Amino acid sequence: xxxxxxxxxxxxxxxxxxxxxxxxxxxxxxxxxxxxxxxxxxxxxxxxxxxxxxxxxxxxxxxxxxxxxxxxxxxxxxxxxxxxxxxxxxxxxxxxxxxxxxxxxxxxxxxxxxxxxxxx
Numbered sequence: 001x002x003x004x005x006x007x008x009x010x011x012x013x014x015x016x017x018x019x020x021x022x023x024x025x026x027x028x029x030x031x032x033x034x035x036x037x038x039x040x041x042x043x044x045x046x047x048x049x050x051x052x053x054x055x056x057x058x059x060x061x062x063x064x065x066x067x068x069x070x071x072x073x074x075x076x077x078x079x080x081x082x083x084x085x086x087x088x089x090x091x092x093x094x095x096x097x098x099x100x101x102x103x104x105x106x107x108x109x110x111x112x113x114x115x116x117x118x119x120x
Contacts, residue, residue: 004045004062004088006030006069009038012093013068017042020066030058030069050075052082059086067092077114 003020007013008029021027021041031044038044047058049069059065065088067080083090 001063002026002028002061004028004030004059004065005042006047006049006065006067008042008068009036010068010070013066016066016068016093028062030055049079052078055079055082056086059083059088062088064089064091074114 003025005013005017005020005027006029008017008027017027017029018041027042028045029038029042030047031038032048033046045058047054049055049072059082065083065086067083067090072079080090080092083092
């Protein structure tokens, strides 16, 4: 299966990319033009979470897109919609969105991002 991972250098995305690769899948990583270099372990595909048309183009031809990129607040919604509309299956996952913005610990009440409002 061809899989595009968004957030392949992050906590969740790096583990997802590694596990998918170990399972024999063809994994690529989204790379924001001008962003810091990504590990050589994965081919890169140009795209920017703040540029929805670039996400539609990046997702083309992939069987699955794993979106584990950092939440961007309301700016996430157009990009997520572009990925959904790309025709590729989408797995959106993050742990940070449930806690909301700012510093938090185990006693902080959840203030979830709208895309992750159901877990609390």
